Amino acid sequence: MPDQISKPRTQMQFQVIKIAEKNTGQRLDSFLAKKLDISRNLVKRLVQSKDILVNKEQPKKSGIKLHTDDELAYRLPEAKSGKLMAEKIPLTVIFEDKNLLVINKQAGIVIHPDKSGHDSGTIANAVLAHCKNLSKIGGEKRPGIVHRLDKDTSGALLIAKNDKTHEKLSTLFQERKVEKTYLALVKGHLKTKEGRIEAPIKRDSKHRKQMAISGQGKNAITTFHVLEEFELTDKLAASLLEVKIETGRTHQIRVHMASIGHPVIGDSKYGDNRTNQIFRQKYALTRQFLHAKNLKIDGKEFEAELKEDLAQVLKKITP
Numbered sequence: 001m002p003d004q005i006s007k008p009r010t011q012m013q014f015q016v017i018k019i020a021e022k023n024t025g026q027r028l029d030s031f032l033a034k035k036l037d038i039s040r041n042l043v044k045r046l047v048q049s050k051d052i053l054v055n056k057e058q059p060k061k062s063g064i065k066l067h068t069d070d071e072l073a074y075r076l077p078e079a080k081s082g083k084l085m086a087e088k089i090p091l092t093v094i095f096e097d098k099n100l101l102v103i104n105k106q107a108g109i110v111i112h113p114d115k116s117g118h119d120s121g122t123i124a125n126a127v128l129a130h131c132k133n134l135s136k137i138g139g140e141k142r143p144g145i146v147h148r149l150d151k152d153t154s155g156a157l158l159i160a161k162n163d164k165t166h167e168k169l170s171t172l173f174q175e176r177k178v179e180k181t182y183l184a185l186v187k188g189h190l191k192t193k194e195g196r197i198e199a200p201i202k203r204d205s206k207h208r209k210q211m212a213i214s215g216q217g218k219n220a221i222t223t224f225h226v227l228e229e230f231e232l233t234d235k236l237a238a239s240l241l242e243v244k245i246e247t248g249r250t251h252q253i254r255v256h257m258a259s260i261g262h263p264v265i266g267d268s269k270y271g272d273n274r275t276n277q278i279f280r281q282k283y284a285l286t287r288q289f290l291h292a293k294n295l296k297i298d299g300k301e302f303e304a305e306l307k308e309d310l311a312q313v314l315k316k317i318t319p
Contacts, residue, residue, distance in 0.1 A: 014053070019070040028054065029062040032074065034208045051075045084113065084143065089126035094156065094302050101131060101144070101159040102295070104304040107287050110151045112142045127159050134159070135166035147173060147248065152266075155182070155292025156304040172297055173248065179296035182243040182253060183306060185289035185313070186262040187275050189229050189237050197222045197256040201249045210269055211251045213259050221246040222256040230317050236278060238265060238317065242293075253290060265289050283313045 023031055029043040032052070044062040046052045052059065053073040054066075066072070092104040105123060112124040124143055127134065134144035144159040146169045160166035172178050202217030204210040228240040239262070243253055251270070257263055258270035265271065265279050267288040279285040289310055295302045306314075 014073040014075045017072045017074070019066045019068060019072060021068045023066055024068045026066050027063050028052070028059060028066055028072070030208075031066055032072070036074075036076070046074065046076075084124060084128055085120065086129035087120060087125035088129050089121065089123075091126050091130055093130075094304060095300075099161050099165040101127065101161060102302045103127075103157050103159065104307070105149055105154055105157045105292075107152045107154045107307065107309070111148045111157075112145055123157070131159070131161060134161055135163050146170060149292055150251065150254075150288075150290075152287040153290045153292065154304070154307045154310070156295040156302050157292070158295065158297070158302075169297065176246060177297070179294075180245050180248070180292065181294040182245070183227075183289075183291045183293045183310075184224075184241045184243050184253060184257065185265045185310075186239050186241055186257050187237075187265055187272050188262050189239055190224075190226055190241075190260075190262055193226045195224050195260075197224075197260060199256060199259060201252060201255055203250075211249070211255050213255065218249060219247060220249045220252050220256065222253055224257075228318075230319075232278075232317060236275065240314070254288065279313070283316050285309070285313050289313065 017035070019031075028047075029040040032043050033040045040062070043052065047059055047062045050058050051074060052062075054064065055071050056073070089109075090106075092106070093101065094104055095102040103123075109126075110122050112122050113120070124145060128143055131144070135146075136143060144161060144166065146158045146160050146166060149155060149157055158169060160169055198219070198221045199213045200215060200217035201211050201220045202214040204212040223244045223246070225242045226239050227242055230238045230240070232238060243257075245252055249255075254264050254267050254270045258267070263271040263275075265288070266276055266285045267290075268276065271288070276285075279289075286309070291304070291306055291310055293304055293306070295304075
């Protein structure tokens with residue numbers, strides 16, 4: 001018997017899902033996060049605020065296991081205003097004219113508000129404070145946003161100031177006429193100084209927030225060139241790569257490098273836990289070592305200086 005979701009009536013009313021046999025044994029937070037396309041952290045907050053009930057009782061924790069015919073009731077917070085608020089968050093500007101803004105994005109900040117609870121403190125909030133007039137093609141929550149970088153990836157990011165520029169840049173991205181170059185520090189030494197990874201990527205069926213190599217995925221192409229190699233201990237080595245992507249799939253570099261046994265160091269999703277721990281404790285690396293170094297588009301080239309936290313790691317591991 002399939003899961004049945006009752007038809008929503010009014011805002012803030014409980015909606016009910018009857019758990020099917022196929023979902024028996026799943027965690028409450030994992031099941032509901034995937035079903036509603038929200039984060040597990042949000043599910044946890046809803047449990048704490050008594051906005052999720054299982055068989056009409058508040059669960060003790062968000063990780064409880066579900067059983068066939070359990071009655072899962074939930075209610076989501078009322079939607080906030082669609083208007084994005086300008087916030088004075090520091091931006092490192094690489095280039096700016098009447099049509100375009102290019103910044104060197106800092107790590108630890110998401111690009112725009114999303115369903116995971118990032119309603120403020122985003123690049124979109126910061127850009128709105130910097131530029132009063134921006135492209136509206138992306139909608140109220142994504143003013144001027146042409147492309148994205150992961151939260152913990154730093155580097156060159158383009159912002160369109162008007163719709164005409166946004167449309168032009170989007171077309172160039174779609175036609176793969178944008179050259180994107182990254183710096184990545186990866187685990188180990190690669191067999192070749194240069195390489196090409198061509199492997200399709202799709203969302204991981206078991207882990208909603210991760211991507212995976214899959215024959216059913218979208219085509220993805222990554223090329224790399226080894227810039228420098230480091231022997232840190234008898235059992236630990238690292239390589240600094242210049243990486244270019246011909247396609248722009250979510251987490252592409254991180255997934256591709258992990259797939260060949262050389263994950264990006266500091267990557268908590270696809271990386272090696274032991275290596276990450278060593279770099280965190282010994283070299284103070286608290287995020288993935290991935291930086292969008294260079295963007296070439298429409299005859300223009302923009303260079304983003306390596307952020308200080310990553311520069312310090314390289315300084316410490318260089319003999």
